[in-house]
Amino acid sequence: MSWTEFYIVVSGLITLVLMLLAFPWLRRKNHAKADSLSNTQIVKQRLQELEREVKEGLITEHDMRVAVDELKVALVDESSFESTRTGTASIPLLVGGLVAVVAGVVVYASVNQFSQVQRASDAIVALPELSAQLASGNGSELGPEDVVNLALAIRQRLREAPEDDTGWLNLGRLMLSLGQEVQAIEAIDKAVALKPDNTPHQITLAQALMTTGDVNNLNRAQGVLSRLLQSTPENDNLALMMAVVSAQLGDLENLTRYYGQVKDKLPAGNDIGQRLAMREQELQALEGQVPNGQVLDVQKDGLVNNSLDDSSATQTPATENTSSAKTGFNITVNVSEQARSALPQSGFLIVFAQDANSENRMPAAVVKIPLQDFPVTIALDTDNAMMPQYTLDSLSKVTLTARVSADGDVSVSPGEWEGSQVIEVAPQNMKNINVTIEKELL
Template sequence: MTLFWISSIVLIALSGVLVALPFIKKKENNDEALRDELNKALYKDRLSELEEETEEGLVADQQELIDDLKQSLLDDIPTEKQVSEHTQLNPWVVIIPSMLLTIALSYGLYAKFGAAEDVQQWQQVTSNLPALSKKLMSPEGASLSDDEMQDLTLALRTRLHYEPSDATGWLLLGRIALANRDIETAIGAMDKAYNLKPDDPDIMLGYAQSLMMSQEEVDQDTARATLGKLVQRNYMDVRVFSLLAFDAYERKDFAAAVRYWSIMQQMIGPQDERYQMLARSIENAQKQMGVTAADGKSVSVTINLAPQVKASSGAALIVSVHRADGSPMPVAAARYPLGSFPRTVVLDDGNSMMQGQKLSQLEEYVVRVRIDSDGNVATSQGDWYGESQATEMGQAVEVIVNTKY
């Protein structure tokens, strides 16, 4: 409110100057002086006319007419009393009432028709931005009421108006818009954040999430490309694979959806309550493909690295299941981000590679695990690998990666 009072005082002072200006710059040659100058000019013109008329013989008594003209001039000159009465008017008699009237009208009309309460509430909400942001980011963030969400949005917009280069602020505004299903605002805010920090993983994820909600195919393609960059960077976040799985399922790419949901299962582990929900999603996608895991048969593989194994963060983990006779052609295989170890992955018929041969049909098998360092599955030079013993279907397998090609 300080700025409001300063601005209003400056405007009222300016109005006062405009009111007083005519009195301050009042000229000394008032109306009476101007009238006197005009009478003199008329007198001289009339004298010239009388001389011409006398020369032409039109005037019989020139002097009498001149005397009458002089008398008329004297009668038109104001008296000293009239001049003093006119000049005795004090300019402050006009200036002070005018200023008081201006102040009364200005603040009175603003109090009646202005938005003083709204401005005050807006400034209060803006000052409360840190507290609202902290509450939103806390575990209890979902407890924010609708009014608090609106206040937080208003405060964020105000801050971003003055600090448009705040990428974190745009990200937070985009997340709020996504929570409110305001897709247009979410995409706009996330786009600004992405342009400011295109390499920030959290911003990339939020940007992709907002574009996934768009109905435009171009936006959805951009979202897939952005999520793909995160996967290539080995950004292990369940939300990335959840978005990819949802998108794949919507596009009826059920095999990809199963693959992404399986990765999510491995990331959260069986103890997480979401594990069974993902299992149902996988089962549903497999039904859509006409694939079922016979009697629920699957291969659970626990993987660990030997101490001497060194792998770059950009490497990939390839797990393949082969017939127990040592056939090089895998019956089932899956590719995962490297992640951390030890870890457990699960393969089932959704990972089958051979037509007419399902993983669940095997009675015995061996599991091979390879760390692919160059991204090309056809080359193995310099890669680390490990292999299990022949195992019967239904038994857990443990593989230690300890050998280098």
């Protein structure tokens, strides 16, 4: 609503309130006037009757004069009463009008939030300057208030032009910078929906999905990047992004393929390259050195050592890790009778830890091994982190989950089975934990 429209509406409301206040008073005044005219006519009629009665000899002249005097006194009293009763209403009208104006302004201001309206107006005015600063590469100089104002201005523009894909894309980037990941992805999704063939839009969507750390979002990002790489397989930037998201998901095949494409092109000592190389070695160890009937134990060097139990496929709980440098769990995984009969003949056992004190679904540690006889004991510690900066050492309480997957994909699929337990993390200590797989995922 513009300010002109606002003033027109307020003026109309004030006029309406004044009319409502004045109507009863005007109506009563008209009634009083009518009553006064009626009383005067009655007096005149009575005087005519008195004169007629004198002529007919019914009353004397003296009686007529007395009756006339009484009528005059009554008429004077009636006029005085009507004057008092129909006094001026200017003061009540003035007070009522002021109250109506104040109440209208207060209510309208509280409902429509004048400060926010003014802020939106200022943001729109500043939009060209902020957009130019952002486009010139000086976005880092924008303060938090500038970013919020820019996002607000873009929202206002999108209300008028909802088909502006660039506006939705910029809004998504700003929301991402403000830490509002859900709103950011929704905005970028709208930009992609408006122009599905726009490659930069899809790359921005993949980047936004990767920043969340959510397994479902990571799988979606991998799908977006996979489609882009089908059309431009030589794009090293896309290949590097694909290698990073594959490392987060524990997808050794894609990690090896796309990291191999770019590793010789990365600068020597590149941090991302080193992390990808370490993750590749870890996944290779997990995938290739754990035959059925063996116990997985991840040591400090990040490699996998196996111990074969020749007497039975049944494993015994692992002992406490003697290394004081590790934080983690020796998890003995077993299955319920119902789950045992429903499990696939081949597949993977995935064990992972997530922060129990937040909604972040990014695993702090993951181990995936080929499916084998239960129970089986797995060491899950800081060496199994998906990202070096996000490990079990950074958490106080975790949800430990053991899941049986037929395809080895970490995303949830109907028909899979899992079990979980919430446990406190003991820094620099390995806890012995039992987890029973007993719940079917629908």
